[in-house]
Amino acid sequence: MKAISYRRYGGPEVLEFGERPMPRTGPDSVLVKVVAAAVNPVDWKCREGRLAPVLDAVFPVVPGWDLSGVVVRPGVSVPEFSEGDEVIGYVREDFLSRGTFAEYVAAPVRTLARKPRNLGFEEAAGLPLAGLTAYQVITQGLGGVGHGDTVLIHAAAGGVGSLAVQLARHFGARVIGTGSASSHPYLRALGAEPVTYGEGLAERVRALAPDGVSAVVDCVGGEALEASVPVLAEGGRIASVADPGVAALGGRYLFVRPNTADLYRLSELAEEEVVSVRVARVLPLERAAEAHRLSEEGHPQGKIVVSVADAG
The missing domain is CATH 3.90.180.10 (Medium-chain alcohol dehydrogenases, catalytic domain)
Structure with missing residues (x-):
């Protein structure tokens, strides 16, 4: 072959x-x-x-x-x-x-x-990989999201991030997504409120969520992860698929694993046109x-x- x-x-x-x-x-x-x-x-x-x-x-x-x-x-x-x-x-x-x-x-x-x-x-x-990562980081890493949650997703236009946006919106959460300026129309189409990453990110997120965000999905690590701490509301959760250092911030690091039930659920959600x-x-x-x-x-x-x- x-x-x-x-x-x-x-x-x-x-x-x-x-x-x-x-x-x-x-x-x-x-x-x-x-x-x-x-x-x-x-x-x-x-x-x-x-x-x-x-x-x-x-x-x-x-x-x-x-x-x-x-x-x-x-x-x-x-x-x-x-x-x-x-x-x-x-x-x-x-x-x-x-x-x-x-x-x-x-x-x-x-x-x-x-x-x-x-x-x-x-x-x-x-x-499969991107979808499972997004699904597991939300359902396991964050313990789920829903109505009343404001979720900040880093690299929201990427493979994992774009699926995480769609899933979080499906579960009823409000989503703020970081990305380059050129990705903002795509993020809006997915249902996210876009913010540009880089210096001043925390201030831009605070402008959209003055009381802070209740959950963070990190697909970047490093500076993006550090910038998440000041915008996290009291009792908020952080999960990262990119940086094991999230544990030092009280969050959870998630490395995606094969899971037939999760993969079947993603297939169903695709057929329901929840995720694309x-x-x-x-x-x-x-x-x-x-x-x-x-x-x-x-x-x-x-x-x-x-x-x-x-x-x-």
């Missing part, structure tokens, strides 16, 4: 397009023909070796954790899926090796859910290095997706 892989840590230049062995399907896994795979910042961070302290790499590594595709063969102990089912997946294991930038993936059943019927494969590929995925760019599998570079440059205002179905 055709796939992208890398034999050592490094920049986008270490990504190779070529043949890899077909994966074997274990009892609890599902052989999926991949149609599309989304690029996430964690992909190039893994490629650079930044996650080496927590994730072993079995080289050569096929990158990618997001996919949309079609079931070819379910494992012998997997009654949930049948040949021909359209699925999405956040296919993360506890080591790096068997990623989704490939024509076929043997995905653990715990990482999959049925694809939203109203989304194309490219849109659907951008939902904006695709900024689609590139063929053989141009995965370019896709990684675009992700590293930041501010795509939508998901970067690799089309796998016609690889090579």
Whole structure:
């Protein structure tokens, strides 16, 4: 099968397009023909070796954790899926090796859910990791939000942030979202009140919420996280998906995990048109290095997706 892989840590230049062995399907896994795979910042961070302290790499590594595709063969102990089912997946294991930038993936059943019927494969590929991160940071990291809450979301136009805006609004919260000036029309369309990030952020947020915000979703870390403290109302909650240092501020750090029930709920919310995925760019599998570079440059205002179905 055709796939992208890398034999050592490094920049986008270490990504190779070529043949890899077909994966074997274990009892609890599902052989999926991949149609599309989304690029996430964690992909190039893994490629650079930044996650080496927590994730072993079995080289050569096929990158990618997001996919949309079609079931070819379910494992012998997997009654949930049948040949021909359209699925999405956040296919993360506890080591790096068997990623989704490939024509076929043997995905653990715990990482999959049925694809939203109203989304194309490219849109659907951008939902699992970003959607699960947004859903889990709100429901678990913050303990939920609802009517009466004002939620500040940093990097609200990004992959995770834009879905967090949609979910928080669905749950009934008021949302203030940080982003560049060029992203403000998009944020307004999502239902957020936009503010420009950078120096003076706290004052701009206070102008919109004089009594402070009741919750913060941080997708940036560093200065953005520090700027959240002065605008947090008494008893407010902070959760970050970007900076473990949030714990020192009394908040919670969340690293997204595969969860079938959560992924099915996201699929339902997509079908109910509560959440949507904006695709900024689609590139063929053989141009995965370019896709990684675009992700590293930041501010795509939508998901970067690799089309796998016609690889090579």
